[in-house]
Amino acid sequence: MHMAEVTVVIPNYNGIGYLKDCLDTLREQTCKNYETVLVDNGSTDGSLAFVKEHYPWVKILALDRNYGFCHAVNAGIRAAESSYVFLLNNDTKLHEDCIEELLIMMRQHPHCFSCSARMIKMHEPDKLDDAGDYYCALGWAYALGKDRPWKDYLKPRKVFAACGGASMYRRSVFEKIGRFDEAHFAYLEDIDVGYRAQIYGYENWYCPRAVVWHVGSGTSGSRYNEFKVRHSSRNNVYMIYKNMIDLAIPSVDNVVKVGDTIADIKEGVNAKVWSVGIVTGSNEMGLTEEEYNHRSSDELIELKREVRERMLNAGAHFVLDNIMELPSCIEKINGKY
Numbered sequence: 186m187h188m189a190e191v192t193v194v195i196p197n198y199n200g201i202g203y204l205k206d207c208l209d210t211l212r213e214q215t216c217k218n219y220e221t222v223l224v225d226n227g228s229t230d231g232s233l234a235f236v237k238e239h240y241p242w243v244k245i246l247a248l249d250r251n252y253g254f255c256h257a258v259n260a261g262i263r264a265a266e267s268s269y270v271f272l273l274n275n276d277t278k279l280h281e282d283c284i285e286e287l288l289i290m291m292r293q294h295p296h297c298f299s300c301s302a303r304m305i306k307m308h309e310p311d312k313l314d315d316a317g318d319y320y321c322a323l324g325w326a327y328a329l330g331k332d333r334p335w336k337d338y339l340k341p342r343k344v345f346a347a348c349g350g351a352s353m354y355r356r357s358v359f360e361k362i363g364r365f366d367e368a369h370f371a372y373l374e375d376i377d378v379g380y381r382a383q384i385y386g387y388e389n390w391y392c393p394r395a396v397v398w399h400v401g402s403g404t405s406g407s408r409y410n411e412f413k414v415r416h417s418s419r420n421n422v423y424m425i426y427k428n429m430i431d432l433a434i435p436s437v438d439n440v441v442k443v444g445d446t447i448a449d450i451k452e453g454v455n456a457k458v459w460s461v462g463i464v465t466g467s468n469e470m471g472l473t474e475e476e477y478n479h480r481s482s483d484e485l486i487e488l489k490r491e492v493r494e495r496m497l498n499a500g501a502h503f504v505l506d507n508i509m510e511l512p513s514c515i516e517k518i519n520g521k522y
Contacts, residue, residue, distance in 0.1 A: 191219035191284060191353070193271045194261030198226040198251050200275035201235050203400065208240050210278045216285040219271070220244065224261045226251040255365040255374045258349070262364055265356055274350040276400035278307070286395040287353040290341065298358045298387035299379060301347035302395040305335050313337075314399045315351075317344025317391040320376045329391070344391045346379020351397040358387055441515060443508075445469055447499045454500035459518055461511070462496035462504040464489050469496065 193211060197204065211221060221243045225233055227250040236243050246260055262270050269291060271284060283302060290300050304314040313330040316338045320326045328348065330338045347354075349365075352375070362381045365374045379389045434440060442453030442460050445467030453460025464470065469492045472480070480488070489506065496504045503514050 187218075189218055189220040189267045191216070191269045191271050191288065192261070192265035192267040192356075193219055193221040193273055193284075194258055194265070195221065195223045195273050195275055196226065196254050196257035196261070197223055197228060197232055197275045198257075199228045199230040199232065201228070201230045201232045203276040204232060204236060205239075206278045207273070207275050208236070208243065210281070211273075212240075212242075213281050214279065214284050215282045216288060219284060220267070222246060222261045222264055224248065224257040226253070226257050253367065254349070255367040259364045259367065262354075262356065262359060268356060269353050270356050270359075271353045272349050272351070273397075274399065276307075277304075277351060278398045280396035283351075283395045283397060284353075287392055290390060290392045290395075291353055291355065294388060294390060296386070296388050297390050298355055298362075298382035299347035299389045300353045300395075301344060301389070301391045302351040302353075302397045303335060303338065303391070303393045304348060304351050304397050304399045306332075307398045307400045310398065311335065314401060315348040316393070317342070317346070317389070318348050318376055318379065319345040320380065326373055326376050338391075339393045341393060342391050344379075344389050345383075346376045347389050347391075349375035349378075350399060351395075355387075358382060358385075361385060362387075441518060443511065447495060450496050450499040450501045459503075460501050461514060462493075462499075462501040463508055463511075464492050464496070464504060465507040467492065 195207065208221075222245075223236055223243050224246045226248050233245060233247060236245060244264075246264060248257065248260070258272055261272075269288065271287065273279075287300050287302065291297055301315070301317045303316060306312045306314045311334060313333050313335040315328040316330040318326065318328055329344060362378070362385050364378070366377050382389060437456065437458045440456075440458035442449065442456065442458050443463065444450055444453065444461070445463045446469050450460050450462050462469075466474075466477070470477075470488060472488075477485070493504045503517075505511060505514055
C-alpha cells in the first residue's frame with residue numbers, strides 16, 4: 186500500500202458549518218499524495234455524521250469530549266506515518282496548490298521544521314490574517330501582517346513560528362522536541378513549539394505561495410470572546426514561567442511584562458512579575474495612526490490620562506507614555522533590589 190507523503194490533520198469541535206468549504210477545497214488539491222484525519226473533540230452538532238456521509242475518504246478520530254486544540258492535533262500527529270503533517274483549521278478554504286507549494290518549500294529547506302501558509306481573512310479578502318507568528322522580547326505574541334494588505338507579504342521569509350491554523354510540519358522533528366504542549370489547551374501553542382524547534386537548531390518559514398482563506402475563531406465564536414481572552418491571557422502567563430525555567434531566571438522579581446492592554450497588565454500581575462503599561466499607540470487607546478494624528482493636543486492629553494488611570498487601576502507597577510521610556514524604567518526596577 187502506498188504511504189501518503191502528507192497527513193492533513195483537522196481539529197474539529199462543532200464545526201459543521203465550516204467543514205464543507207474546507208473539505209471541498211482540500212479534495213481539489215493538485216497534490217494528491219496526502220491523507221486526511223479529522224480529530225473530533227466530542228462535537229454535538231452532527232459533524233461526524235456529516236463527514237462520514239459526504240467525505241468517506243476522511244479518516245476520523247472521535248474523542249469523547251473537548252480536550253482542546255493541542256490534544257486533538259497531537260492525536261492526529263501520533264496517528265500519522267507520513268513525512269509531513271499539515272495542520273488545518275476547520276474554518277478555512279485552500280487554494281488548489283496550497284499543499285504542493287508548502288511541500289516545495291519544505292524540500293527546499295532541509296532544516297525547516299514548520300512552514301506557514303499565507304492566511305487571508307475570509308470576509309475581508311484584501312487583508313492578511315497571518316504570515317507567521319512572533320514572540321517579541323517584551324512578551325507579546327503577535328501575527329505578522331495582521332489586518333494589513335496581503336500584497337505586502339509576497340516574499341518568503343524565516344519567521345519565529347508558524348501559525349498552527351494552516352501550517353506544514355516535519356513530523357520527525359516532533360520526536361526530538363516534543364509535540365504541542367497540552368497545558369495550553371488552545372492559543373500560543375504554536376509559538377511555544379516553534380520556539381522549541383529553534384532551540385534545537387531548526388527553522389520556521391512563511392510560504393506566501395501557499396494560500397488559505399480563514400474565517401477566524403470559527404470554533405470559539407469571535408476574536409475577543411471570553412474563552413479566547415481567558416486562555417490567551419493564561420497562556421501568556423504560562424509562557425512567562427516556561428521561559429524563566431529555560432533561561433535559568435531565578436525569581437519573578439527579575440521579569441518584566443510589558444503590554445498595551447488591560448489584559449496584558451493583568452497577565453503580569455497574575456504572574457507576580459513587574460507589570461508595565463505603554464500608553465501611546467496602545468490597543469487600549471483604540472486609535473489608528475491616522476485617528477491619533479487628527480486628535481487635538483487637549484484630546485490626546487485627556488485620552489492618555491484615562492488610559493493611564495485604567496492601567497494603574499488594573500495593577501500596573503509603571504505606566505509609560507511610550508516605549509522609549511522603557512530602558513529608564515528597567516533601571517528603576519533594577520534599583521529596587
